Amino acid sequence: MWSDNEADVDLLGFDFLVDELMVPLTRPQLLPLTVGLLGEWGSGKSSLLKIVAARLDAERPADGGRYVVVPFSPWQFEGYDDIKVALMDAVLNRLQAEAASNASAAEEIGFLRRFINRLRRPAVFAGRAALAGVGPAAQLAATHYQPALAPLAQAVVQQAAVMGGAALDRAEQQTPPEDAGPAAGDDVLADVASFRSRFESLVETLEGVTAVIVLVDDLDRCLPGTIVDTFEGIRVFLHTKKTAYVIAAHPQVVEAAIDRFYPTTDRAGATGLGAEYLEKMLQVKITIPLLSVPEAETYMQLLLAQLHLEGSDFATVLNDVAQRRAHSVLAVSLNPGLAADSLGRDRMPSALFTDMGWAGSIAPLLGAALRGNPRQLKRFMNSVIMRRGSAQRRGTDLDAAVLAKLMVLEEQYLTDFQRLFDWQVRGGGGTAAELAAAERHVLSAAFVRPAPARGQRRASTAPDRSGDRVEETGPAEESLPLDPEVATWAAQPHIERWLRLEPVLGGIDLGPYFTYARAKLTVTxxxxxxxxxxxxxxxxxxxxxxxxxxxxxxxxxxxxxxxxxxxxxxxxxxxxxxxxxxxxxxxxxxxxxxxxxxxxxxxxxxxxxxxxxxxxxxxxxxxxxxxxxxxxxxxxxxxxxxxxxxxxxxxxxxxxxxxxx
CATH class of the missing domain: 1.25.40 (Serine Threonine Protein Phosphatase 5, Tetratricopeptide repeat)
Structure with missing residues (x-):
């Protein structure tokens, strides 16, 4: 089985996206820079960040320096720490390691750390956020997006002043830490300006550091306030020379969160601010595309190769796949025949050959149904292997090809899977006569369609070594009388495609397979x-x-x-x-x-x-x-x-x- 964590090996063919990220991040004239790495949940953003981090660590800039990479996940700090403080702390912790032999830089980091420690005091932070954060944010929203909001913004500022003053009054009664320094509200703006200036100087004076690059992940898992705080932490405190930030997120989720954080009133068209906010914060956008059906199949086959092969053999297969992908991403780059060519016939494990067979069979339908989402494809593969392993522990050997075909229906079209189960129950077990009839009907109907004509070659599910699907011919069969219920079920386009997948199930006792799907089925x-x-x-x-x-x-x-x-x-x-x-x-x-x-x-x-x-x-x-x-x-x-x-x-x-x- 495969972990759901980010991967450090590129199985998705995303090397071109890595290059797209590396180009702006390694151009000094573009810094400071904020890059958006945008994609759906499960599209591979975290894995891509991990690969980029490794590439940056290995990169040697023309000035002979190095890139300091800081991974940061605001989601991990949500509810436990102020996000802006946590972000600054993560950056300073990483720079502390770079300043181990530089006494003046270490002292400067200590000063900056004392500043953020003052921000951590809850009452002072609340008061200052109200006085120094809410006002400018509200005024920015009013002036930049909608001038008609100005009176409302002023009211927000006044209320924030009342709330902030009360919080600061409470804070004055507390004993501050010895290293906290002055905490008066009048120092806030000066402190922010001072922090930016001294942070910029710190980065400039770190010997051998070409740039500090912060990789922000999991932003689309956070609450609206956390998302806005993360952007503010970057732009207000840390967006200085020789720094870059990569924000990996689902754009629609982030836009919706910003819309919720900054609700609109009489804005023209009643559209939210999220899209404009994101446009303003991100100077470069890189979008992760959905996998095409051939790419999805190649990914599934690579997962199986990774499961069955040792390191050097898998590296050989992966290298050959990369070369094929370089020529075309619109063709399948790995299948049983291609894997055998890479490894040599005598080194091709029989279990891998078998598993690649069923994966290739279901890949066209599954890849389309899951819209090429890598995480969902991996979870499906894990589910097949887990269910088969569970059956083996009970002494039942489930055929992987049969199981995978049934699970496509179960995972994507549960109502139709339930129908199949109902037929099984109605028939008293054994084989389902309705399924066999539907398969006969669909497979024979293929030869009486307007196109292809009778006897014309039709597409099968078996790919050849080139990655293309092989055409096969067969004798035309006459359509048999069919129960209307079965005919209606089989006429659904997705069911017709599913019935064409290998293997044919009509003559197989599916009872054992349904046993392990009972959690999703209703027996009535x-x-x-x-x-x-x-x-x-x-x-x-x-x-x-x-x-x-x-x-x-x-x-x-x-x-x-x-x-x-x-x-x-x-x-x-x-x-x-x-x-x-x-x-x-x-x-x-x-x-x-x-x-x-x-x-x-x-x-x-x-x-x-x-x-x-x-x-x-x-x-x-x-x-x-x-x-x-x-x-x-x-x-x-x-x-x-x-x-x-x-x-x-x-x-x-x-x-x-x-x-x-």
Missing amino acids: ATAARLPAALQGLLVQLQSEIVAVRRTAVRSVAETLPAEDLPLLMEQLLARVLRDPGSDAWDGAVEVAEKVPGAVAAVCHTLGRIPLDGIPRAKVSSAVRRLPQARQEVTALLDGWQNSGHAVGQIVAGLRTPRGSV
């Missing part, structure tokens, strides 16, 4: 007893094909007996609870739109779902389709709107009549 006698007609409607109401879903809604509204409605809705809403982002949500609100008897149950269920788990698109669907005249709907939407959550803002916007302000 009700589901097993649903009449065939209701089973078919249940599947159709969860279809991602809108026309199929709407046809099912009409059937429920026009022909379904009233006594069957609660039974059907119970099962449909159970799926909504398990996976609010699924098409079951759309089916449920569309039924509620057309069937008055379903409204209460739908509203009750939607009200039970945590707001953090509701996708924005689903909120829009509910507001547009639920009958607003019903009391249950009003109560649901009012609850969402008044929640203080982002969902509430969406609801408020959708409920506002057009043309109103």
